[in-house]
Amino acid sequence: GAGVSQSPSNKVTEKGKDVELRCDPISGHTALYWYRQSLGQGLEFLIYFQGNSAPDKSGLPSDRFSAERTGGSVSTLTIQRTQQEDSAVYLCASTRRTDTQYFGPGTRLTVL
Amino acid sequence: KNQVEQSPQSLIILEGKNCTLQCNYTVSPFSNLRWYKQDTGRGPVSLTIMTFSENTKSNGRYTATLDADTKQSSLHITASQLSDSASYICVVSAWNTGTASKLTFGTGTRLQVTL
Numbered sequence: 001g002a003g004v005s006q007s008p009s010n011k012v013t014e015k016g017k018d019v020e021l022r023c024d025p026i027s028g029h030t031a032l033y034w035y036r037q038s039l040g041q042g043l044e045f046l047i048y049f050q051g052n053s054a055p056d057k058s059g060l061p062s063d064r065f066s067a068e069r070t071g072g073s074v075s076t077l078t079i080q081r082t083q084q085e086d087s088a089v090y091l092c093a094s095t096r097r098t099d100t101q102y103f104g105p106g107t108r109l110t111v112l
Numbered sequence: 113k114n115q116v117e118q119s120p121q122s123l124i125i126l127e128g129k130n131c132t133l134q135c136n137y138t139v140s141p142f143s144n145l146r147w148y149k150q151d152t153g154r155g156p157v158s159l160t161i162m163t164f165s166e167n168t169k170s171n172g173r174y175t176a177t178l179d180a181d182t183k184q185s186s187l188h189i190t191a192s193q194l195s196d197s198a199s200y201i202c203v204v205s206a207w208n209t210g211t212a213s214k215l216t217f218g219t220g221t222r223l224q225v226t227l
Binding site: 004040041042043044045091093100101102103104106108 | 154217219
C-alpha cells in the first residue's frame with residue numbers, strides 16, 4: 001500500500017521567503033507528526049495532530065512556524081521569513097494513535 | 113531531563129561481520145523503546161519495538177535487547193550486509209502520554225558496511 005509521501009523532496013529558497021511543505025499520511029492514520037532533522041542531529045519534534053483534537057504545538061521553534069491538517073488527512077508545514085538555521089530535512093510521520101510511526105522520505109530545505 | 117544516548121557515534125565493519133549498537137536512556141516513566149533504521153536521504157523505518165516486559169525481540173538479522181533495570185538497550189546485527197549501511201536511531205517513549213512530544217530520540221549510530 002502507499003506510504004507517507006512528502007513534497008517537494010528538495011526545496012531551495014532565499015532567506016526571508018516563505019515555504020510550504022506538504023505531507024500526505026497513510027490513509028486511515030489518525031495521527032500525524034512533523035519533525036526536523038538537522039545535519040548530524042537527532043530528530044526534533046515540531047508538531048503533532050491527533051484526530052480532531054487541538055494539535056500539540058509544543059515543539060515549534062518560533063512563531064514563524066505553523067502547520068495545519070485539513071480534513072484529518074493532508075498536512076502542510078509553513079515556515080515564514082525563512083532563516084539559514086531553518087535548513088534541515090523536515091520529516092512527516094503518521095500512525096494509528098500511538099502505534100509505530102511510519103515516516104515519509106522528508107523534504108530537504110536549504111535556505112540560502 | 114529525558115535523554116537518549118547512543119554509542120558508538122559511527123562504526124565501520126566488514127561485510128559478514130556482526131556488530132552491536134548501544135542505547136542508554138533516562139526517560140521516565142518508561143513506556144517503550146524503538147529502533148529505527150534510516151537510509152541516507154530516506155525517512156526512518158521501524159525495526160523493533162519493546163515494552164517494559166520484553167527483553168529481546170528479533171527482526172530477521174536484527175536482534176534488540178532491553179534491560180529496563182539498567183535502562184540500556186542494544187541492537188545486534190548478524191552477518192552484516194552492504195544494505196545494512198545506514199543510521200540506526202533509538203527512540204524511547206514515556207508512558208501514557210500519547211503525544212510525540214514525549215518521544216525522545218537518540219542522535220543515531222552511523223553504520224557503514226564495507227567489502
